[in-house]
Amino acid sequence: MIAQTAVALARQRLPPRSVVSTITTEGGSAVNVIPARTRAAIEMRSPSLDGLRVIQRRVRACLEAGALATGCALELTPVGNDFADLRQDTSLSAFYRDAMISRGREVKVTDAAVASTDMGNVSHLVPSIHPLLGYDVGGGAALHTAAFTDHGTSPSSDRAVLDGAFGLALAAARAARDPAQRARLTRGAALRQGSPPER
Template sequence: MTYTRGVHRTVTEAVRTWSGQLVALSHGLHDEPETALQEHRAAARVAGLLESAGFTVTRGVADLPTALVATRGTGDLVIGFCAEYDALPGIGHACGHNVNGAAAVGAALALAAAADELGLTVKLIGTPAEEDYGGKVHLLDAGVFDDVAAAMMVHAAPDDSIGASSLAIGSWDVTFRGKPSHAALAPWEGVNALDAMTVAHTALGLLRQQLPPGVIVHGIVTDGGQAVNVIPARTSARCEVRALDTEQLAAAWLRVRACFEAGALATGAELELRCHGRDFADLRQDPDMTSAYAAALGELGRTATSRQGETMASTDMGNVSQLIPTIHPTIGYDTGGARQHTPEFTAYGKSPGADRAVLDGATALALTGADLAMSPDRRTRLLDGVRRRQRSRPVADERSGGRSASLRPGG
């Protein structure tokens, strides 16, 4: 590590100083889970804590009411920490975003304590709706990340890991519209929208054998009709497609779309497809930053397993990583064998192990940021990257299409 022992002491003592508030933040988020784009109390908690520490906080950035940016420092090197705080419907913080968000806030507080000495600016970006809409993609397109030289966060998990990629993902809302009729007296006069959905699901099931490794299709029916004795005139579903990268995702969607078109063709129903949220790109973790993080984590007595070449689920941090040097390691704690997106995982979110993960994750991220600032080679590489991006970035009125706009043809 290239930072001095004085900087190390400043960072670690700052985490200790704020430890009570950071654990309280994690617990507060856990106790009051809010889903995508509804994280009003969560955003207010994060903003209030950072304002109390002297950060300049802007709420509702990029027209997202629950997004925020908090900055402290005046240096040319901008280190960005991404705070997630949305929960899942029905099962709360089953992905551990209370841990993620509190750790990112802790990292920002800790690194800010050494910002002047290190010649950097700390930027905490509150990123809503990771589980659904993809807040980071929206903020990226809006230019919120334009000055960020390095982006970091940790993600709650059953173990410590580094280096993994993630699957690209796209999501669609599917609607079939038919014609109602009495199901017994004159079914031949109706157009059965549920039959259209059944044909489509059958076609998807058969398609799976022909999909390349890494491509996953899954979905739910959200409306299958209203009365058993009426030919369903409307059915709806949500479908997600995951793939190893954005190119494979676009190709897979063409095959999946054809399955829904088959349902419409077979039954005479009308088909409507709408993109749901933003496409998530595959995650590309920066090897140099990963090495710095692993070393920092080791100083805390933790050892991360390398997952290089493996894939996690999906994250909108992938879109950030396509443009900006990024790390997205996992920070582990005992979950009794439970994995994310289950009620059992939620139950461990306020455990002593989860609280330690908040503090250790904050410390490791902050020490990584200090290393980036004090290593001449790393600092130069990151600043050169910002300058290159700023020279090539689109003008503001082109951002509606976005540097990370929909990847799906015909979406």
Template sequence: MRERSRARLTARQDDVIALSHSLHAEPELAYEETRSAAKIADLMEGSGFAVARGVCDLPTAFTATAGSGDLVIGICAEFDALPGIGHACGHNVNGAAAVAAALSLAEIADEIGVTVKLLGTPAEEYGGGKVDMIHGGAFDGVAAAMMLHAGPEDCAGACTLAISSWQVSYTGTPAHAAVMPHRGVNAADAMTLAQVAIGLQRQQMIPGGIVHGFVASAGEAPNVIPARADASYDCRAETLEDLRELQRAIRACFAAGALATGADLEIRSVGNDYVDLHQDTPMASLYADAASRLGRTVMPSEQGMRGASTDMGNVSHLVPSIHPFIGYNTNNATAHHPEFTRYGASDGADRAVLDGGLAMAWTAPALATDASHHTSLLGRLAGRQTGTTVN
């Protein structure tokens, strides 16, 4: 079965690599990935998959299925980019590797009793398309989910953080800064006081908590008391419970700026909250074994990246999941750096697409044919559907 799935991918590798390069050359932002989603959906439809576009009321979300087995394996394809720096997180590699996995696994799906479900998941960088798709029912019936992520090293998994994003605004009162400053309410001062409070709060911050953001605007002229200040801020923590505690403390810091200056405060949530990632240990081990068969050296999950966040975390709390990293040379550049983008269509990245896709495809047969894995996954799925806990 490994060789048959490898042969299928070998026959389609030019198409898969061309897809990766095309996604890389035309980066699109969250929820606007019209061309990117169409490229993947068209390729899957042309490969015999049943494709549904615009699922879950998301124009750039889709599903593509093949096979008819009782064990539904979900493979998540990401394809959104970052503002100004394109695919600096390697989502062209992520998406193309998911396609490689789906094509390879479809070759043996009916033989091993699997249905392959490729999920086109938009807006990972901003918004959380997978969360939208969970709410829309796209993961209903999925017994196991997987994806991989581009990076400088191979790793069986990662420890990611829960995250919540805010848009913070203060509204004050404008006034002449020299003639009548006492008539003004300074929104920029409110933002400054909040930032100082956040800085002081770090000493008492919950362990593992991270706060970061930037001020987008705070006035228009030096001789006018700023009547508006806007900022974007993220809070991260190791669990959703810790995140809520951190949010309470940081919200109080922003409230302090309003209290001290008299400005009005508005805090708006942006997108979906992401929760921490739960790697399924048996699945991660199967993936690591498959990748090692392809000559790759895979670090264990506990040595993986920490501090980042992903909406795959939300999937992992619902469905047994893995989120390994596939590495290639980036000249020491890390994700979300413009230099990282340069290597997304390199020979190493192309190899990562094929190896990563095949390793995911080789993970599935063990899940389907080993009685303990198969029974466990279907039992947990039944528990989700009935609202009971099944080990």
């Protein structure tokens, strides 16, 4: 509780658009017994790797404060790798947008952090796009819910997959047919080889 309260109070001092989400996964088995061990899972998000490092340091300090105050030992176990910020290629995004408009779709292409994905790490190495594409969820089912999942096999979702594949293929074809774009993209990919982002 001390650590979670410290995290909650630290939020106002975190970089803009920071997200810290916590859940207690193990907290004891009886109300009248102090648990020998507790566990929590924490996810941190930031629009940039620099911001993520700030969040990680601050959250670590909050956890250490809880351990210090209660005389507990603290063990931190990182899960997976850090995801870098997403850098969308402007020209490829424009080509994709044009392709999707030809399919009668509105397109949103943004660098804003909208999901946890290693696509950000990929985009630091090679020119990339990661557009968003929606489908009908019948009355506005919220993301990551059972109701949303139920619509994942609908004709609307199948159409979204086909439209997305078409848009990506056409964007790549347009870039390949344009000598200047082809040279820019292959040159940029060659320059990035051997210099992956910090993970």
